[in-house]
Amino acid sequence: MTHTDPGLFRVSLALSLCLVIGFAVILALRRFGASGVASGTRAEKRLKVVETARLGTKATLHLIECDGASLLLACDENGIRTLHTVCGGQLEHTQ
Structure with a gap:
């Protein structure tokens, strides 16, 4: 019988969650642009x-x-x- 370290499982889960959140932020920035995410609307381009x-x-x-x-x-x-x-x-x- 093998014993898995609960600390390793928690670290792996936390890393996976951070990767998913980071991927979602990148998609949001590409979709709305950095200024659109900050202000809630798309800024007029100069x-x-x-x-x-x-x-x-x-x-x-x-x-x-x-x-x-x-x-x-x-x-x-x-x-x-x-x-x-x-x-x-x-x-x-x-x-």
Whole structure:
């Protein structure tokens, strides 16, 4: 007759319960987002990719809106550059 350690059973049960709770939290965060879980509703997003245009295999243009401003970004193998910024209807040229 073998004797099982009740401490080992309790530790295994506690570990299983923690894994189930952790998995449920990960699913909730993926479903609702971190800000939606905290506030109970989905927060309005401040950053929006309006349009993306591929210029070649290594270059793209991105039109981004952020807090009422529009940014035209160029991405290539050298990095990301801001080409134009529009803040409240005013066009600013950036080199």
